[in-house]
Amino acid sequence: MSTTTRALSLGALPLVAVLGLAVLTGRSIQPSELKVGSPAVAACAQPPVFKPGYQRGKDYVVRQGKGYHFGGEAWVEATVCSAGTLAVTAYGELGGVEEPQLTVALNGDILASITFDHERTVQIQLPEAGEVIVAYLNDFYATDSRVIFLRDIKLSGTGCQDLQKIQFVKGKGIDLDPAAHTASLASGVPLTFTPCRAGELQVLALGRKGRSALPILKISEGGAVLYQRPVGTTWRPLRLNVQQRPLTLQLVNPYWKTLADRNLIVSKLNFTPNPPSAR
CATH class of the missing domain: 2.60.120.260 (Galactose-binding domain-like)
Incomplete structure (x- = not known):
């Protein structure tokens, strides 16, 4: 636990x-x-x-x-x-x-x-x-809880790095700091943003187990699932080719017990x- x-x-x-x-x-x-x-x-x-x-x-x-x-x-x-x-x-x-x-x-x-x-x-x-x-x-x-931590959220190469049209429900298990390029997901509520350009999205991800199970991260683009895997307990790089379209990040198997x-x-x-x- x-x-x-x-x-x-x-x-x-x-x-x-x-x-x-x-x-x-x-x-x-x-x-x-x-x-x-x-x-x-x-x-x-x-x-x-x-x-x-x-x-x-x-x-x-x-x-x-x-x-x-x-x-x-x-x-x-x-x-x-x-x-x-x-x-x-x-x-x-x-x-x-x-x-x-x-x-x-x-x-x-x-x-x-x-x-x-x-x-x-x-x-x-x-x-x-x-x-x-x-x-x-x-x-x-x-608490005993599953949480996904994300840092160094950026696009490869030179050019803009902004996360645009950010959408999430505040106070519902999501913490996002666009300026620091960090985020955390502790509930099933989705986080959606649009990269400022097409390119390779690079993220460092770390998970915390809850009820002895790893959290599962799902990343979707325009309704299509690009990535869905458990996030381990050490920082690991994640790279995905993305378009300038809305991306949705979500903790698939939330668990939280005080x-x-x-x-x-x-x-x-x-x-x-x-x-x-x-x-």
């Missing part, structure tokens, strides 16, 4: 993600490293309004009721006007060996990292005004300011 997993790594995070939290290094980030000024307390609101601040992928954090569903590495953020108590009600959907973990930071300093296996409410003391980040960063996702999916659901976020000091 072949599996694919998704987990957080420092190299995968953009700089903006590292600026907000130092979870991976276990240290507090100094204001000079953040390259921002003092907390924007003037822009605060009571109660504070939490909004998504970073998502590693589309819809990794979505609004759910009075809280948020974290389906991948992401965080929400708000600005608080004063010191106080942040009450967080959350529960986890288990996957892998770890429990979902919620991390709370204020002005770049990590205040708490709390795991959730069932719904409960925790309280975190915020010692000052400033920017609060509530993050989920230990996501885990594993093995584990760790998520965090934050039901409520409530902030209570500290009472004014007695004069």
